[in-house]
Amino acid sequence: MAVYEIFLMLAMAMVVSAIDGTWYDARATFYGDMSGGETMQGACGYGDLFKQGYGLATAALSTALFNDGLSCGACFEIYCNNDPQWCIPKAGSILITATNFCPPNYAYRGSWCNPPQKHFDLSMPMFTKIAYYKAGVVPVRYRRVLCSKQGGVKFEIKGNPYWTLVLIFNVAGAGDVNAVKIKGSNTQWIAMTRNRGQNWRTNLVLTGQNLSFQVIVSDGTMVEFDNAAPAGWQFGQTYDGGKNF
Incomplete structure (x- = not known):
């Protein structure tokens, strides 16, 4: 096989x-x-x-x-x-x-x-x-x-310059996110850790970089969101990934 x-x-x-x-x-x-x-x-x-x-x-x-x-x-x-x-x-x-x-x-x-x-x-x-x-x-x-949602997956960025917390919501398909990777414009893909529920964290400094995400839901489906947040992203703001599952 x-x-x-x-x-x-x-x-x-x-x-x-x-x-x-x-x-x-x-x-x-x-x-x-x-x-x-x-x-x-x-x-x-x-x-x-x-x-x-x-x-x-x-x-x-x-x-x-x-x-x-x-x-x-x-x-x-x-x-x-x-x-x-x-x-x-x-x-x-x-x-x-x-x-x-x-x-x-x-x-x-x-x-x-x-x-x-x-x-x-x-x-x-x-x-x-x-x-x-x-x-x-x-x-x-x-x-x-399966979840049916309007619009793209949303990424709300929280935290401070020393660590980044991202809330992921409005996820269609299986709906429940099981794994997330983040990539700055100056980094490789980095696995994030689950902080609470659908909040995901990394301790790397990512300010001033475009942010991309790889999101995997419980059925194994992975969607990549390239440059979901621009280099000038701000803490407390929400960014639309432009697509969904």
Whole structure:
């Protein structure tokens, strides 16, 4: 068997493992009010989810689903399942992006986010698309799906002149970024380390250089974003990679 064929088989296996399309059982609750203000600044490291394009179609995941932050950016299809009292008839399904963590509460054995339970804590507007408000908690079925996003992948650059932190968001395809490399106009490709959720860090001084990125998502797909940030980039600014997965 040719090396290329082996590589193709491995790549296909990675896709199956990341997006298998199988429906699984879980439960869902909701938090907050209709404004969705509580969706900001979650464990995935995102900021203003409205400005970043996620809006209210988001969820906090329990430990069993959050995967130590590796699931940040992944997309799920969810529907209310087999509860005629609380599921809205013919409501269909919702699509959400994982942007936060629902922490366990070990002092309360019945906490829905305690391991090993699979649980989605939705914004109220998303919850009430599939279930009645008074339900509080409902059984659901979910599956991983490909993310559909508008525009290119975004890179928000933070940090200071001595280290650079990059938040990567608005990622289509598999959605959950697993590895990142950065390249200045005067450097080779450098592997970044995950700081928190989808924030990636390097300790190299990169000010005054064009910045390029290689981003790999969980299905093994890699996209290169050449000169995504110009030499005059500034901390606190966001740059559009111009393409997506």
